[in-house]
Amino acid sequence: MNIPQTSNASPPPRNALAAIFENSPWQHAIESVARELFLGKAVLQSAEYGDRWEVIRREDMSTVDWLRLVYRDATWVTQVNGVMAEQATGRMSGVPTSSSTMPSLVVRMLEAAEIREDDKVLEIGTGTGYSTALMCHRLGDGKVTSIEYDPVVAARAHDAIQAAGYAPTLAVGDGLAGYADNAEYDRLITTCSVRYIPVPWIWQVRDGGTVTTPMAGWMGGVAFAHLTLDDAGNANGRFLSDDLYFMTARPHLPHPLASTLMPRGEPRESRIDPRILDDSTGLFVAQLGAPSAQRAGLGDETILLDVATGSQASTRKAEGGGWVVQQHGPLRLWDAVEDAIGIWQQAGSPHQSGFGLTVTPSWQRVWLGDVDGPSWDLPA
Structure with missing residues (x-):
């Protein structure tokens, strides 16, 4: 178990963490609220794989080490797949479902x-x-x-x-x-x-x-x-x-993906570099274009899948340069992504803060630049 180590120094007090928030109106609250009360008797930390977790128990650590853990500016997972950390009997696999955020x-x-x-x-x-x-x-x-x-x-x-x-x-x-x-x-x-x-x-x-x-x-x-x-x-x-x-x-949360995703459809040249989806804003914009799609794969080889309709799009690098896309199903997912990315790039590729949102009881719409700019409906 990778239990955090300590030196001979005394444990950091709450106000050491609060010092991060100097001049914040929340500084006194950070100083006053005992975070150890909210972590319970155990927390989970990531093991060698992204979906694997190992338990760190309060009883296995000295008070000094436990308080050092508690007062780190760190997120500690307290539940995975509905199982609380103190109930873990060993390493766990799954997705965090509750945590104490940094x-x-x-x-x-x-x-x-x-x-x-x-x-x-x-x-x-x-x-x-x-x-x-x-x-x-x-x-x-x-x-x-x-x-x-x-x-x-x-x-x-x-x-x-x-x-x-x-x-x-x-x-x-x-x-x-x-x-x-x-x-x-x-x-x-x-x-x-x-x-x-x-x-x-x-x-x-x-x-x-x-x-x-x-x-x-x-x-x-x-x-x-x-x-x-x-x-x-x-x-x-x-x-x-x-x-x-x-x-x-x-x-x-999205629906579970199918276990096998097979490229189908007539291949054509992609109008965009699929690696743009590795950029956080590029991914946000692509999602506006195809909000019901889920993404698998990274870089040159990207697969989009709409579980409800079975629509798919897959990209790969072409032998002579550029990228090839194949699509099938009632939704042309990559067409929609290309259109959204093109509009965003023409506007100078701004960060998400270049976009806004309007919500009414009957519709919700993300817009670029201002409320009269290009827009996309959210699947409310």
Whole structure:
């Protein structure tokens, strides 16, 4: 087991971590909230493979080593495939389903939401409860509502938040439906990424209030949205310059891919270099063009698949230079990707922050440059 090592120095105090946030309005909360309460008795760290995890148990470490681990500016996985870290009997395989996010990322999220002392906040995704406690410390218990989908995660968060001395409104349920009982909210933030903005969120935020959430599509492209509600009940805003994202909300995850993907269709020359999808913004733009597609492969050999229709597109390097694409099925996935990438490149290939999002009760649209620019509908 790769347990972090320590020197003879004393463990770093909470204010050593808080020093990272000097001059931030969240510095005192970081200093005051004991992160060790929210990590439980064990955490998981990545083993030699990306989907393999090994457990680090509190009981196997000295207090000094455990506190050094706790007060790193690091993300610690607390659940994989619904199994809590303390329940792990050995190495695990799977996808993280809950974690204690690195404090600097938590604070970036809170700062991006522009939360002020008098704001009433709804948090989607309680997780370990650490960010919930930070908000309680700064805003007061009565200003904070948090909802968690997983009842086991929610129960542990409840105990940790209570042990830290806070008593916000905590609910167990589908965060994509928000929490109407305490509406209206000044700020809605999420600790999960979503594919589109759930309409109940904009119903539960006051006019002039904001929704701040990472977004992630089925190809893996991400963007960080900050939207403001207008008096007509619509939300408008731009994606932020931070490349910030969290685990995707479980109902917004893509469908499982087929085990075999075979290139089919008449080959033609690709209008774009498939390696543009290895760029984070390029992938985000490609996803706008083909939002129902999932991506397999990297670089020259990229495969796109739409599970619902069976549509596929695959690329490969041509012998004489350039790239060849083959497509089949009712959706011409690569055609749509080429069109979107072409529009983006003609605009100078801006970062995601060059795009914005408009959300109404009946449609959601990402636009480039301004609201009258080129646009793509999200699959709401």
